[in-house]
Amino acid sequence: MSVSRPLRFAVVVSIALLPFALSAHDLQPPVPQPPPQTPQPGRGGGGRGRGAIQVMTLTSTAWSDGGSIPAKFTQAGEDVSPPLAWTNVPEGTVSFTLIVHDVDAAIGNGTDDVLHWMLWNVPAAVTSVHEHAPSMAQLPDGTRQISATGPYYRGPGALAAGPVHHYVFEIYALDTTIDVPAVGQSPAQTRAAVVAAMAGHVRGKAALVGLFRRSS
Numbered sequence: 001m002s003v004s005r006p007l008r009f010a011v012v013v014s015i016a017l018l019p020f021a022l023s024a025h026d027l028q029p030p031v032p033q034p035p036p037q038t039p040q041p042g043r044g045g046g047g048r049g050r051g052a053i054q055v056m057t058l059t060s061t062a063w064s065d066g067g068s069i070p071a072k073f074t075q076a077g078e079d080v081s082p083p084l085a086w087t088n089v090p091e092g093t094v095s096f097t098l099i100v101h102d103v104d105a106a107i108g109n110g111t112d113d114v115l116h117w118m119l120w121n122v123p124a125a126v127t128s129v130h131e132h133a134p135s136m137a138q139l140p141d142g143t144r145q146i147s148a149t150g151p152y153y154r155g156p157g158a159l160a161a162g163p164v165h166h167y168v169f170e171i172y173a174l175d176t177t178i179d180v181p182a183v184g185q186s187p188a189q190t191r192a193a194v195v196a197a198m199a200g201h202v203r204g205k206a207a208l209v210g211l212f213r214r215s216s
Contacts, residue, residue, distance in 0.1 A: 173204030
């Protein structure tokens with residue numbers, strides 16, 4: 001059966017107009033997407049751009065971590081400071097702070113403890129302290145020191161009648177020095193001022209634990 005001329009014309013026109021039946025959205029070219037963001041190096045630590053605090057290592061030749069502190073370095077013996085050394089120091093370190101405290105001896109309102117030794121402004125080139133540090137507010141290399149009773153190391157002194165005490169030795173690597181004098185305030189105030197000045201400047205940390213209780 002033949003198709004009439006008007007009908008053939010209508011079919012041709014419909015086919016020709018078919019592309020224009022698509023929506024405007026279908027004819028839009030794909031929108032280019034931005035490339036994925038690549039994390040920038042050194043952007044850890046809460047977005048400050050300084051990186052996370054690096055894990056260091058603090059050791060002593062006098063005892064192993066979690067071991068008993070020899071009597072020589074306590075109030076029951078010679079009461080001299082022990083040998084300490086630290087490694088894995090982060091780049092950009094300007095100074096170190098060492099804090100030694102008895103976490104089992106709460107004082108004040110119970111939120112503080114007994115400070116047995118604090119060194120600050122230890123030069124970045126120094127990565128150890130020798131046995132029997134001298135007693136003075138400031139050492140020749142600029143290091144400052146205090147304890148709860150004066151500008152010197154104060155050894156552990158837990159009584160035999162109580163439990164074994166945990167003495168924590170903490171070393172902090174800082175990207176600055178601390179402008180807090182060793183004299184002029186009480187040891188507790190000086191410690192608080194040093195700790196406050198450290199905020200935002202710690203780049204590395206390590207800890208060493210020693211146990212002690214008098215034998216009698």
